[in-house]
Structure formats: structure tokens, C-alpha cells
Amino acid sequence: xxxxxxxxxxxxxxxxxxxxxxxxPISGHNSLFWYRQxxxxxxxxxxxxxxxxxxxxxxxxxDRFSAKMPNASFSTLKIQPSEPRDSAVYFCASSLxxxxxxxxxxxxxxxxxxx
Amino acid sequence: SQQGEEDPQALSIQEGENATMNCSxxxxxxxxxxxxxxxxxxxxxxxxxRSNEREKHSGRLRVTLDTSKKSSSxxxxxSRAADTASYFCAKNSGGYQKVTFGIGTKLQVIP
Numbered sequence: 001x002x003x004x005x006x007x008x009x010x011x012x013x014x015x016x017x018x019x020x021x022x023x024x025p026i027s028g029h030n031s032l033f034w035y036r037q038x039x040x041x042x043x044x045x046x047x048x049x050x051x052x053x054x055x056x057x058x059x060x061x062x063d064r065f066s067a068k069m070p071n072a073s074f075s076t077l078k079i080q081p082s083e084p085r086d087s088a089v090y091f092c093a094s095s096l097x098x099x100x101x102x103x104x105x106x107x108x109x110x111x112x113x114x115x
Numbered sequence: 116s117q118q119g120e121e122d123p124q125a126l127s128i129q130e131g132e133n134a135t136m137n138c139s140x141x142x143x144x145x146x147x148x149x150x151x152x153x154x155x156x157x158x159x160x161x162x163x164x165r166s167n168e169r170e171k172h173s174g175r176l177r178v179t180l181d182t183s184k185k186s187s188s189x190x191x192x193x194s195r196a197a198d199t200a201s202y203f204c205a206k207n208s209g210g211y212q213k214v215t216f217g218i219g220t221k222l223q224v225i226p
Contacts, residue, residue: 004157031212043158043203043216056213091157100212101146101165104205106157 006107018080021110023092031097034077037089082114120217127223134191136220138204147187148205196226
């Protein structure tokens with residue numbers, strides 16, 4: 001298995017532009033997580049899905065952020081419009097999501113820079 | 116951080132020494148997990164300890180959990196330069212496996 005695949009690896013955009021981050025979880029995994037990592041705030045859970053359904057989006061910072069999981073093999077995190085303070089590394093992770101006692105597998109992350 | 120505070124935030128030791136990192140949390144958990152992150156990479160799972168367990172071992176890693184104190188510790192014995200990384204504890208709570216992380220401990224092992 002290729003693991004959790006995120007794209008792009010790096011994204012540089014200008015303030016006000018729309019940004020879409022993509023994630024392909026490990027096949028057979030039922031839970032998918034989006035995290036944001038910054039030096040100041042560490043790893044923040046933004047949203048997580050179970051069986052393609054958003055379970056908890058309380059970590060999504062503002063209405064400018066939205067996430068979708070149209071099927072079991074694909075998820076997107078969209079920022080519209082983007083702002084410089086959105087600059088961070090965004091990680092996607094997946095897990096089996098059956099017993100609740102399972103480890104997370106992380107992608108390599110997307111380094112987002114908003115100028 | 117959303118949940119889980121690691122202590123210390125940075126640790127520098129000589130190769131061969133033991134490294135101990137601590138984690139505290141605020142609310143009840145299903146389990147607590149430890150992860151490692153090398154610079155510029157994603158996190159990698161190290162060990163999971165369930166709320167009804169007190170101690171767990173994996174190779175050179177030893178994790179303890181004290182639910183009465185809401186704290187956990189990760190011990191790396193006989194450290195190696197390759198252990199240099201950031202280490203995070205993650206609390207698993209909520210009905211559908213809500214996993215939240217602390218700020219992390221940055222470990223440097225000097226050869």
C-alpha cells in the first residue's frame with residue numbers, strides 16, 4: 001500500500017486565492033483526519049470523518065475553511081479566500097476507524113504559503 | 116494545544132542516555148498514543164496504550180499511563196542519534212476516535 005497520499009506537497013498562493021488540498025486515505029480505512037501544524041499552535045485537529053461523514057468540525061477555524069469526503073478514497077480541504085495566517089503544514093491521516101483503538105497513518109503533508 | 120501537553124518542550128541528551136518525555140491531558144480518554152515526527156515529515160505511530168493499561172513496552176520504548184493523574188510518560192532507553200525527532204502524545208477521546216495532539220517534545224540526541 002502506498003500509504004496516505006497528499007497533494008500538492010507545496011503550495012504557494014497569494015492572499016485571496018482559493019486553495020484546495022487533496023488526500024487519498026489508505027484503502028479500507030474508515031476514518032480520515034485533517035490537521036494543521038504551526039510552530040505556535042502545534043498540531044490542531046480541524047475535522048475528521050468516519051465512513052465519509054463529518055463527525056466533528058469544531059476545529060475548523062472559520063467559514064473560509066471547508067472539507068468534503070465525496071467517497072471513501074478521496075477528501076479535500078478548501079480555503080476560500082486564503083489569508084497569510086493560513087500558512088502552515090496541513091496533514092491528512094487515516095485509520096481503520098472500527099474499534100476506536102487504532103493508530104493513525106499520516107501523509108507527508110502539504111506546506112502552504114499564502115503571500 | 117487542543118489536548119495533551121508535553122514536557123519538556125525540548126530535550127538534549129548524549130547518545131546512550133535515556134530520554135523521558137511526559138504528557139498531561141485534561142479529560143477522559145479511550146487511549147493515549149505516542150508519535151514521532153522527523154523534520155519535514157509526517158508523524159509516525161510509535162505505541163498505543165489503552166485507558167485500562169498502566170504500562171506498555173515496544174523495543175526500547177516504554178510508556179506508562181496514570182489515569183488518576185491524567186498523565187503519561189514515554190521513555191526511550193539507550194538513545195541513538197537516529198532518535199533525534201519531535202515526539203507527540205495524542206489523546207483519543209470521543210465516540211468516533213477523536214485524536215488530538217499536544218505541542219510535542221523536541222529531542223536531540225548528540226552522538
